[in-house]
Amino acid sequence: ASCIQHRLVVRDASSLQILQLYTCLDQIQYIEWSSDSLFILCAMYKRGIVQVWSLEQPDWHCKIDEGSAGLVASCWSPDGRHILNTTEFHLRITVWSLCTKSVSYIKYPKACQQGVAFTKDGRYMAVAERRDCKDFISIFVCNNWQLLRHFDTETQDLFGIEWAPNGCVLAAWDTCLEYKVLLYSLDGRLLSSYCAYEWPLGVKSIAWSPSSQFLAIGSFDEKVRILNHVTWKKITELDHPATITNKKIIVYKEVEKSPTVDSERLSFLPTRALASSLFSTQSKYEVAQVPVSLQYIKPVADRANPKVGVGMLAFSADNCFLATKNDNIPNAVWIWDIRKLKLSVVLEQLCTIQYFQWDPCQPRLAVCTGSSRVYLWSPAGCIVVQVPGEGDFQIMSLSWHSSGNSMVLLSKDHFCVCYLEREEV
């Protein structure tokens, strides 16, 4: 599904054929599929309206108007029948039910990055709240939206919460002024709290491993600390230095390939595609010899939210690899082998890394840097895939298909689908 202005276009994933076309009342800011892929919600924040469309019955429609409360965020509940709207200024979260047309309210939600978290099996929802300058977490049962637990957290200013994939542990971390990660069990007990250091800036990003065995904490001191689920103590610290000297680490460097021009082709009138391919630069990967020094950017000291520290963390689906990005060294992706807890590969690109995501089935990493190429890495090697087509296609973000066969590449106003062929065995 994709939206253009106020239209919602639904296409088939394998053929990109248009299946449905819906028109909404206003410019759509956010769309989301329901978990059973039967409904799509379109949120228009300016008007405070959410419209829901059904794929099975194109005539069915639903409109939720928040009125003067305004709308800041909207999302589905895991069962696909409730919509959670966050009103302006985070006054409250309204839970609209599509089954019963009933409304529930969650008061005093916290205005933070990740204030609402659902467990992977969709049973429980954790909401961060703040009353009287104190942070609380409420756990709701998604079945009937009953409050299960409500407890306070020892944080100064809760920044985010995230469930472990096994649904039994909730990680909550504090604002970057204070390094504190709290781990709560499902029934609200504090299992452990972790603090690595006191004064410098703290946690920047957090990721759970798919088996819930590890919790990776990326912080502003350019390090990733991994805690284990048995003792909740740090088992290792992964450092991101600007110079790599260990000979066992493979460094893939993206280099520009000078475009090869066939002398025969020049005689003909060049078609548009050919012209674009002539002018666009090709690039390929080269294995660089260790020691390698990566491009390092010194952060500006007097600005808030400096571009320092580990900003992106992602575990691979088979729990074997961890990909990280250190914002000081914005062109490199660091891939760590979790079984050995050591750095195995570094990918150095020509431009700043915008986004990367692991394939949900295999240990394959797709990286985009804002150029018109998508980079794929797997333990077997890495390749550069050029997006064919006219003009510039600056890939800002990408998203894998759940089967791992294709992925969507998004630029500012275009998207394309990249299909990956399966090897014949």
Added chain:
Amino acid sequence: MGDWKTITVPVLSSDSKNIFPHTSERKRSPTSMNSQVLRSSLPSSKNMHSFFSAFCTEENIEQSISYIDRELTTLGFPSIYAESKGKELNLIAIINCMNELLALQHKNLRAQEEVEMQHLKLGSDMDHLQNCYAKLKEQLELSKREIVGLQERDRQLQSKNRNLHQLLKNEKDEVQKLQNIISSRATQYNHDMKRKEREYNKLKERLHQLVMNKKDKKLAMEVLNYVGRADGKRGAWRTDKTEARNEEEMYKVLLSDYEQRQKQLLLENAELKKVLQQMKKDIISLLPPQKQKLKERSEDGLVLSDQEEDIGDLNKENMWELSCETVREQLTNSIRKQWRMLKNHVEKLDNQVSRGHSGALNEKDVISREDHELETEKLELEIQQCKEMIKTQQQLLQQQLTCDDDTTLLLQDCYLLEERERLQEEWRLFREQKKNFEKERKSFTEAAIRLGLERKAFEEDRGAWLKHQFLSMTADCKSENVTTPSSDPDIRLMKSTSRQRKPPSMLSPTVSPEPCQISQYITQNSVASEKPAADNMPNLWVESDDKEETE
């Protein structure tokens, strides 16, 4: 010498004025203890003569004699006068006295020499000592100066050290101050933030109230029709029962998670225990064969019996029940003990090897270096194998978690059967091939034997043929007669040879050589190879026939 001087001066004052210069010479001698002494002790003949003449002249002979007698008697010598009171001189006594005086003179000279030598020695010693003293004084000066310099430096360094300590303290104080400032500012900011947040909350509340008041009309949800729930059930009322059920479900989820984790940990524990036991067994098996000394053997014997008991005990019990503290500790302690023993043993071996290298030792007590190295290599190999075994076992365990024991045994049996069958097949093939090879070898040997026989026969024939040839050459008239009977045996031979040629298939008929070669053969009577010769026979026979005819 001094005595001599003092006595002579007053006595001879009247007699000899000439003596004065001599005595004055003599006076000088003691003061300068040099060769002048020697010189004076051995006065020159000139002085001697004048001296002698000065002392005793013709006028005062008696006086001088009496004087001499007096001197000698005072010195302890017998008188030179004869026994009688006359003025007769006892010559013998005089000579004796002279001799004694000479001896005394010699002695004195020697003593003087000695004294002079000692004097010299002492003088040189003193010089040497003075030099040493001077040098030592210099050294002392130098070291004193050095000490002063070092003290100065030490002082400077200490003052620098103090400065640095002071700086460090200052820095620490500053850091502490800054930290205090930071914490105070942090608390201040927190306080301000809280204040602002409260204000913000108040605004929010106000806004909320306004919104809530207004929203009754506008807020609505238009749905065309109700959508069924995802799971098809109806919504439930919110009651205490549902709350209780929620709690129950939540605890169930948590408990199942803990149970799963515990299961995993139990499995891991069991695996590790198995590995430890295996390691223990291996260590035990490694220890006994390497013991050389009786002492260690006796120790080992005791330990062995102990460990065997342990193993027996542990193996008897079911592995899954080994969860109590004491048994766990026992296992780990026993492994630690044995590992320590193995380590000690290896260390002892190392020491022995090193000692064996440095000194000669009893061969029995020392394991030779090569043996030691072999053993260590063997151990390393075993360790490698154990590790691999552990890895494969872990993998197998993970794979076979769900399998029963029966199925695993069956599987193992199947694998064994398969292998055995394969091996049997291979054996069969191998035996067949062996038989074939035997057969071929036999046939080859037979062929070789036959070949030998043939060769012998051919040689005989050739000899006969040559004889015939020779005979035919010598007897011209009989040539035709000779050839006909000789042709038959030849033809017969040919036939026999050709017949015999068939079985050995490897002997292929060769091309017949040139006639010139044949003529060479005839003329030279050299032995060619059997094949061409045999084949040549008909040609030879033909040629010879022609030749004979031409002849």
